[in-house]
Amino acid sequence: xxxxxxxxxxxxxxxxxxxxxxxxxxxxxxxxxxxxxxxxxxxxxxxxxxxxxxxxxxxxxxxxxxxxxxxxxxxxxxxxxxxxxxxxxxxxxxxxxxxxxxxxxxxxxxxxxxxxxxxxxxxxxxxxxxxxxxxxxxxxxxxxxxxxxxxxxxxxxxxxxxxxxxxxxxxxxxxxxxxxxxxxxxxxxxxxxxxxxxxxxxxxxxxxxxxxxxxxxxxxxxxxxxxxxxxxxxxxxxxxxxxxxxxxxxxxxxxxxxxxxxxxxxxxxxxxxxxxxxxxxxxxxxxxxxxxxxxxxxxxxxxxxxxxxxxxxxxxxxxxxxxxxxxxxxxxxxxxxxxxxxxxxxxxxxxxxxxxxxxxxxxxxxxxxxxxxxxxxxxxxxxxxxxxxxxxxxxxxxxxxxxxxxxxxxxxxxxxxxxxxxxxxxxxxxxxxxxxxxxxxxxxxxxxxxx
Amino acid sequence: xxxxxxxxxxxxxxxxxxxxxxxxxxxxxxxxxxxxxxxxxxxxxxxxxxxxxxxxxxxxxxxxxxxxxxxxxxxxxxxxxxxxxxxxxxxxxxxxxxxxxxxxxxxxxxxxxxxxxxxxxxxxxxxxxxxxxxxxxxxxxxxxxxxxxxxxxxxxxxxxxxxxxxxxxxxxxxxxxxxxxxxxxxxxxxxxxxxxxxxxxxxxxxxxxxxxxxxxxxxxxxxxxxxxxxxxxxxxxxxxxxxxxxxxxxxxxxxxxxxxxxxxxxxxxxxxxxxxxxxxxxxxxxxxxxxxxxxxxxxxxxxxxxxxxxxxxxxxxxxxxxxxxxxxxxxxxxxxxxxxxxxxxxxxxxxxxxxxxxxxxxxxxxxxxxxxxxxxxxxxxxxxxxxxxxxxxxxxxxxxxxxxxxxxxxxxxxxxxxxxxxxxxxxxxxxxxxxxxxxxxxxxxxxx
Numbered sequence: 001x002x003x004x005x006x007x008x009x010x011x012x013x014x015x016x017x018x019x020x021x022x023x024x025x026x027x028x029x030x031x032x033x034x035x036x037x038x039x040x041x042x043x044x045x046x047x048x049x050x051x052x053x054x055x056x057x058x059x060x061x062x063x064x065x066x067x068x069x070x071x072x073x074x075x076x077x078x079x080x081x082x083x084x085x086x087x088x089x090x091x092x093x094x095x096x097x098x099x100x101x102x103x104x105x106x107x108x109x110x111x112x113x114x115x116x117x118x119x120x121x122x123x124x125x126x127x128x129x130x131x132x133x134x135x136x137x138x139x140x141x142x143x144x145x146x147x148x149x150x151x152x153x154x155x156x157x158x159x160x161x162x163x164x165x166x167x168x169x170x171x172x173x174x175x176x177x178x179x180x181x182x183x184x185x186x187x188x189x190x191x192x193x194x195x196x197x198x199x200x201x202x203x204x205x206x207x208x209x210x211x212x213x214x215x216x217x218x219x220x221x222x223x224x225x226x227x228x229x230x231x232x233x234x235x236x237x238x239x240x241x242x243x244x245x246x247x248x249x250x251x252x253x254x255x256x257x258x259x260x261x262x263x264x265x266x267x268x269x270x271x272x273x274x275x276x277x278x279x280x281x282x283x284x285x286x287x288x289x290x291x292x293x294x295x296x297x298x299x300x301x302x303x304x305x306x307x308x309x310x311x312x313x314x315x316x317x318x319x320x321x322x323x324x325x326x327x328x329x330x331x332x333x334x335x336x337x338x339x340x341x342x343x344x345x346x347x348x349x350x351x352x353x354x355x356x357x358x359x360x361x362x363x364x365x366x367x368x369x370x371x372x373x374x375x376x377x378x379x380x381x382x383x384x385x386x387x388x389x390x391x392x393x394x395x396x397x398x399x400x401x402x403x404x405x406x407x408x409x410x411x412x413x414x415x416x417x418x419x420x421x422x423x424x425x426x427x428x429x430x431x432x433x434x435x436x437x438x439x440x441x442x443x444x445x446x447x448x449x450x451x
Numbered sequence: 452x453x454x455x456x457x458x459x460x461x462x463x464x465x466x467x468x469x470x471x472x473x474x475x476x477x478x479x480x481x482x483x484x485x486x487x488x489x490x491x492x493x494x495x496x497x498x499x500x501x502x503x504x505x506x507x508x509x510x511x512x513x514x515x516x517x518x519x520x521x522x523x524x525x526x527x528x529x530x531x532x533x534x535x536x537x538x539x540x541x542x543x544x545x546x547x548x549x550x551x552x553x554x555x556x557x558x559x560x561x562x563x564x565x566x567x568x569x570x571x572x573x574x575x576x577x578x579x580x581x582x583x584x585x586x587x588x589x590x591x592x593x594x595x596x597x598x599x600x601x602x603x604x605x606x607x608x609x610x611x612x613x614x615x616x617x618x619x620x621x622x623x624x625x626x627x628x629x630x631x632x633x634x635x636x637x638x639x640x641x642x643x644x645x646x647x648x649x650x651x652x653x654x655x656x657x658x659x660x661x662x663x664x665x666x667x668x669x670x671x672x673x674x675x676x677x678x679x680x681x682x683x684x685x686x687x688x689x690x691x692x693x694x695x696x697x698x699x700x701x702x703x704x705x706x707x708x709x710x711x712x713x714x715x716x717x718x719x720x721x722x723x724x725x726x727x728x729x730x731x732x733x734x735x736x737x738x739x740x741x742x743x744x745x746x747x748x749x750x751x752x753x754x755x756x757x758x759x760x761x762x763x764x765x766x767x768x769x770x771x772x773x774x775x776x777x778x779x780x781x782x783x784x785x786x787x788x789x790x791x792x793x794x795x796x797x798x799x800x801x802x803x804x805x806x807x808x809x810x811x812x813x814x815x816x817x818x819x820x821x822x823x824x825x826x827x828x829x830x831x832x833x834x835x836x837x838x839x840x841x842x843x844x845x846x847x848x849x850x851x852x853x854x855x856x857x858x859x860x861x862x863x864x865x866x867x868x869x870x871x872x873x874x875x876x877x878x879x880x881x882x883x884x885x886x887x888x889x890x891x892x893x894x895x896x897x898x899x
Binding site for chain 1: 488491492493494495496497498499500501502504513514515516517518519520521525529532536539540541543573595596597598633639640641642672675677680681682706710711712714717789790791823825826827830832833835836837838839841855856857858859860861862895896897898899
């Protein structure tokens with residue numbers, strides 16, 4: 001601050017990770033690790049200086065502060081900034097830090113998952129399972145006098161299965177679960193249930209037919225399909241893209257960007273959810289934000305820097321993967337509010353179309369709005385009923401156009417099982433998504449078959 | 452600090468603590484980067500980092516722990532943790548570090564370190580980024596803004612020691628420049644990007660050229676719209692072809708092959724593509740971004756052809772998988788300090804052909820020239836591929852209007868068969884995977 005900066009912040013992080021991996025019915029490895037470090041950020045106007053180090057020696061910290069302050073050119077006064085601890089909410093209570101749970105209990109989970117997946121069907125040929133948890137402690141102090149701390153545990157089990165059908169056909173199934181939960185979570189959501197779902201997907205898609213390419217009516221199963229929102233609108237509402245004018249949603253506040261049936265919420269306060277945060281990585285409490293209400297764009301997702309430059313307030317969306325990165329506006333748990341259509345009616349009304357049951361992932365270009373959505377388990381819909389499984393389907397669209405084509409929203413809201421990872425600028429973060437059953441008209445479906 | 456000595460000390464401590472075999476993999480680095488926007492600095496980042504991963508074998512049991520805490524207590528703790536984890540693990544005869552037979556003689560990497568990059572002044576990066584932005588803006592008035600223009604460098608050191616006789620270290624430099632303009636017309640925004648990433652400063656494309664090319668790529672997409680669903684010849688530009696090649700290499704991963712989870716597994720020794728298709732992983736490629744004397748467990752790197760004149764000739768292995776599959780390691784153990792070695796590629800590339808990209812396009816009566824893909828690409832297990840695509844429509848051998856909101860789909864094995872021409876423009880654009888322009892006889896394009 002001796003150089004005329006207007007904001008400075010110190011971010012300290014200590015993260016311990018445990019990972020256990022199973023392949024070929026054996027524990028392949030168990031590992032634990034510790035990464036700790038500090039990031040010093042200095043802001044002068046719109047300029048940011050950042051220095052990070054995994055060295056906690058005082059000399060290294062002073063060097064980091066000097067480096068970060070290089071962006072401030074003016075003269076200021078060097079002085080101490082008293083900080084006061086800010087109380088933080090509690091959206092997750094983890095009885096025992098996951099780092100303190102014995103590794104043997106974690107390997108037991110994936111061994112059980114392996115057995116269950118193999119027992120599900122004789123066509124299950126390979127099972128790869130992993131369990132990863134983190135206990136992440138963060139502390140943020142800044143020159144506005146705020147000091148806040150949080151411990152963010154997360155636990156995640158994932159199972160990847162290959163089923164072998166006739167003529168060497170191989171189909172994969174993938175499922176996972178988790179959240180900011182105590183280890184006892186796995187007494188309720190058993191590794192068997194996770195493994196069986198992965199195995200079910202792989203077996204169900206054996207014998208799948210080629211996907212017909214071209215526009216179709218699609219029905220999305222509830223839950224994990226919330227990736228659609230994450231890709232089609234979520235990223236485009238992040239304030240850095242809005243401020244820079246690189247998102248097609250820039251300048252559209254108050255405008256109709258989706259059908260009346262669409263209300264999109266990003267909520268960092270959902271109890272024990274994977275994307276929840278007591279505080280973001282700038283020390284701002286997580287919030288529930290209505291982004292789109294009945295089709296009208298209501299709000300963007302702000303971190304502190306973009307909020308300040310845009311005369312707004314932070315929505316508690318400033319997140320970073322670790323002290324090695326600058327915070328960026330990011331999503332937490334993003335979901336579509338339920339409507340009043342019964343899910344069975346939504347399906348019954350479709351004469352011909354595609355039912356999308358499970359999803360691989362997605363990606364978006366926030367400038368032209370093009371998004372894709374990879375469907376790992378899909379079925380033909382014929383006269384309102386599910387028909388044969390379809391392989392290799394992908395949905396593509398332009399965010400606002402796809403949202404305008406949402407013609408039915410089910411009354412069956414469902415969060416995803418807790419396995420989402422979002423990547424932006426190379427930074428990976430745990431996120432949640434959620435969606436009731438939804439029908440979208442006239443979606444371009446990618447496939448190999450013409451006509 | 453002498454890190455090579457430190458790695459050896461860690462190994463000695465592990466052996467003293469009861470490890471039959473032990474390995475320390477240490478990384479030390481520093482990085483500096485700048486982003487600019489509208490002629491101003493947006494942010495400056497400087498960092499130093501280090502960490503060590505300790506792998507031990509106790510009675511055929513594997514333990515692994517890592518830390519970034521280099522205090523004496525921190526280093527003692529990481530060794531103890533690794534040994535404790537091993538004691539609690541299940542035994543497997545397959546566990547073990549590479550021995551003398553695999554460690555062998557190292558090949559010649561040539562220079563990996565450029566003092567010009569290591570001593571690059573902060574001003575150079577700021578000026579280069581500003582120059583790229585200026586040139587990009589001057590190239591076309593339809594550039595509305597920039598998402599970012601950034602420049603940066605890394606200096607990375609790796610040290611390794613093991614109880615089986617592996618030891619060594621190397622330092623490398625990296626420098627990069629990226630421009631991401633956004634062009635606007637009639638309410639449509641289109642982004643483009645262009646970048647270069649090299650070990651040596653003199654190899655780096657000029658800031659002016661990066662700015663101009665990025666703008667050209669953004670502007671030419673303005674007015675993009677879907678085309679009708681149809682099966683046509685498809686041409687991948689070198690960036691898109693590189694992502695296809697990267698995808699293909701996932702199916703050449705020795706572990707996926709061993710698990711019968713690769714579409715390539717049953718085809719070893721068979722012809723999968725024409726004679727003009729040669730795909731190579733080369734850990735000793737001169738000036739390559741991933742070039743190194745040894746892999747993540749001390750095994751010398753080498754050149755491994757995956758497709759040799761169209762014939763599937765080999766897969767990629769680390770020591771563990773090789774032991775399991777009764778193969779030899781190919782020096783493809785890839786890792787950072789915070790992970791156990793796993794199979795990865797080094798410098799992976801599709802060898803260039805003889806025709807220019809213009810000739811490849813000129814021979815297409817009607818088709819799609821793809822300049823960006825959205826999605827994960829092909830599934831290495833089933834071989835099915837379906838991706839979102841952006842690009843330009845080819846009509847009578849000429850690039851015409853821009854195309855978006857379409858997908859391209861096919862199957863890896865059929866796509867390999869359908870590679871009917873490979874361009875002369877091989878490039879490593881922003882990474883260690885390289886490819887020239889590639890043309891497929893036919894893919895399904897799905898659109899309106």
